[in-house]
Amino acid sequence: GESVGLHLPTLSVQEGDNSIINCAYSNSASDYFIWYKQESGKGPQFIIDIRSNMDKRQGQRVTVLLNKTVKHLSLQIAATQPGDSAVYFCAENGMDTGRRALTFGSGTRLQVQP
């Protein structure tokens, strides 16, 4: 069935290092992907998105990479800061199913060590 999942439940990095959070998806027809950050007690916060006609998109300190061949999505955070500590979710919009609603992955917790 269709699913969006994450490889690692927890990622611990040192402050200043780069972080890479990975996400696998199974719906080959997905054409839109998005990363959200969720801090404790708050709602998901938009980070960056990418369409399937692109393989890379950059934002401020963040880069999303999309590999459609292996159905893999990653979020790279440069110079990770303590404020980046949160749970990160990938989500996809499964257009082929007729459902436009976002399907979320199970999340990766990023812990930034000072």
Added chain:
Amino acid sequence: EPEVTQTPSHQVTQMGQEVILRCVPISNHLYFYWYRQILGQKVEFLVSFYNNEISEKSEIFDDQFSVERPDGSNFTLKIRSTKLEDSAMYFCASSVLPTNEKLFFGSGTQLSVL
């Protein structure tokens, strides 16, 4: 910066009681959503709403659930007869785009059914 606001932040209710969760979407957004997150689980889609009608709903959104936009600013989720398994964090979201892209989420209402 405009944001989605939700009230109350916490709601405790007895099983079988009705609850109404309230949301004020971002003012120029036209598409509204409810998602929920059971503790430790994924964020799950409930319903999307546009032009005063439901655009899409999930299997979770059964006859016990309803949504309404009673005026020009509020968007509500009603659970008619709450069950223990309805206990979750409920997130409201809104977007400018109709394709479930770039949803902006509120901070959520933690619903506890006893």
